[in-house]
Amino acid sequence: MKQEIGLLVVFLLVFLYDTFMPKKALNATAGFTCGLFAIFTLMGFGALMLDSDVTAFAGMYQTSAIITTIKNILNVGVLIVLVQSCRWANSDFTSVRRGEFYELLLVTLFGIYLMISARHFLLFIIGLEAASLPLAAMVAFDKKHYESHEAAVKYILTAVFSSAVFMMGLSFVYALSGSLYFADIYVALGSQPSVMLVVAIAFVIAGMGFKLSLVPFHLWTADVYQGAPTSVTSYLSVISKGSAAFAFLVIMAQVFGTFYSQVWEWMLYAVIILTITVGNLFAIRQLNMKRFLAFSSISQAGYIMLGVIAMNQTGVASLMYYILVYIFSNLAAFGVIQAIENKTGYVKMDDYNGLYKTNPRLSVTMMLAMFSLAGIPPFAGFFSKFFIFTGAIQQGSVAIYVLVLIALINTIVSLYYYLLVVKAMFINPDECKIPTFASAWTERLGMWVCVAGIILLGIVSCFYNTLLEMSLQSSILASL
Secondary structure, three states, rough: OHHHHHHHHHHHHHHHHHHOOOOOHHHHHHHHHHHHHHHHHHHHHHHOOOOOOOEEEHOOOOOOHHHHHHHHHHHHHHHHHHHHHHHHHOOOOOOHHHHHHHHHHHHHHHHHHHHHHEEEEHHHHHHHHHHHHHHHHHHHHOOHHHHHHHHHHHHHHHHHHHHHHHHHHHHHHHHHHHHHHHHHHHHHOOOOOHHHHHHHHHHHHHHHHHHOOOOOOOOOOOHHHOOOHHHHHHHHHHHHHHHHHHHHHHHHOOOHHHHHHHHHHHHHHHHHHHHHHHHHHHOOOOOHHHHHHHHHHHHHHHHHHHHHHHHHHHEEEEEEEEEEEHHHHHHHHHHHHHHHHHHHHHOOOOHHHHHHHHOOOHHHHHHHHHHHOOOOOHHHHHHHHHHHHHHHHHHOHHHHHHHHHHHHHHHHHHHHHHHHHHHHHOOOOOOOOOOOOOOHHHHHHHHHHHHHHHHHHHHHHHHHHHHHHHHHHHOOOOOO
16 A cells, blocks of 8 residues: 555645745746655655555555566656646646646556555456546646637546446346355356356447557547647656556456467457558558557557456466566657647658758657667567567467467557658658747656666566566466
């Protein structure tokens, strides 16, 4: 509970600062929040050395070294988002509501923590709703822009519908097992699936598929990414997705692990193939950079799910490593988009033609992000894909080999559309619409951290080995 309590302390301090400090001091709200959260993140890594398995609330809540680690990985992403959003939060239009932005963000993160640590579906639903509903307000933060309103309405309606589907599946599970505890459900369900159980698992996958933007539950993604403020979009694309992937892994292993090969393995095969393929094909057609990264994130979600379908310790470690690399790669791209949008308002891919001539550093940062997302060696994205493919193949079935082959073919397709952005910046002969400008130092700091992560995680492999050792010692897959 240390991290949850620490996060609540950060939230209360930010709330009190925003509420009671004089107006002149409110300009420092962004710096105050970033500083507090940086201390909290460092303390989280320190607590990792001392953490042991802890349960609370009669077994509804559980934490361990590997759970603390995934929370710390998400904290790193949140800290980068906070740093990159400082200029936007301090702008004339946003400054009057910046306190609400930080408070809503911290509430969603608290909900994410509960999702990850929940071992009872009641606590999981509380975390899911706490992580989802405040995001609707964050998506609608640019209240004077019609696109932001439209995006918020689409998000909240889809979130409500997906939660209803998820809870319908849980009602079937409760009817079959008589419990909402993960371990009790696992024991009560036995090993022979019924028609009601198959429907229940399908509903659970559909409900979680919304959070992960899995096809065919992805239709909200592009419109919401485009309409939301870029800081909110970057948070949605990495933190929300990464946490949902890990929570999904825990649920499928600890609740429905007995029916892996009989039921949900085959459901996920279809979902993963559709997600990777549809995400790639639609990304090729996009002209808006935020919509482009929306479909890119859909495709990336398919790759992340390979760590879930592997159902082995290597898959768990690979999933966590993939999330970490994805955080650095995607936030580097969004950092460049946000810096350019804040200065010029341009967000179309054609606006990036010839960007290297006017802003070479931004161009190089975007190029490294695209190379990492595409999986080009020696950058971190190559190794994250390599490890997650390796984890999946260890399962050993013919079907998984076919699935990985399809994913590899899609990697070639993704290489094409990621290189379209690089071509626009470095090769297209058009005069650049974007003038030479200096981005805010907070935006540069966020991009420097991301670039360092992209390069170092591609060189230093010891971090993956640490994750693998943790996953081998964890109890996440013990029920299998």
